[in-house]
Amino acid sequence: MTVYEAIKQMRDLSKKGEPFSFTFASYSKTKDTSDGNIHVSRALLRKRDSDANNQYADCQESYTNLDTGEPRRFWQCCLLVFNGQTLTIS
Structure with missing residues (x-):
């Protein structure tokens, strides 16, 4: 699954009020720093x-x-x- 397919599914689930889990690499553009990978167990967009x-x-x-x-x-x-599935860029 691509990142963009995952984001579409996140949006669809959020519209239904169904939480999902995801992991992302943190990045602060203003500080130019990262706190590593962040896992969120239950979220809605x-x-x-x-x-x-x-x-x-x-x-x-x-x-x-x-x-x-x-x-x-x-x-x-x-x-x-996204929901336990590793994503690709394209």
Whole structure:
């Protein structure tokens, strides 16, 4: 499965209110740092930010970590695993 197929499935599941798990490589563009791979056990995607609020909106996904209640984001290209399945870029 590709990253883009996984994101489509994430969106579909989120619309139904069905949580999913995923793992991504963290990256902070402002700090130019990474905290390594992050695993989220239960999440739902949130509505994508507008370009006016986030200049990288087309490259990032917003989600809610259902275990912590935190609203977070990840870079699409850093998505590694979706519901236990390793992903490919293309």
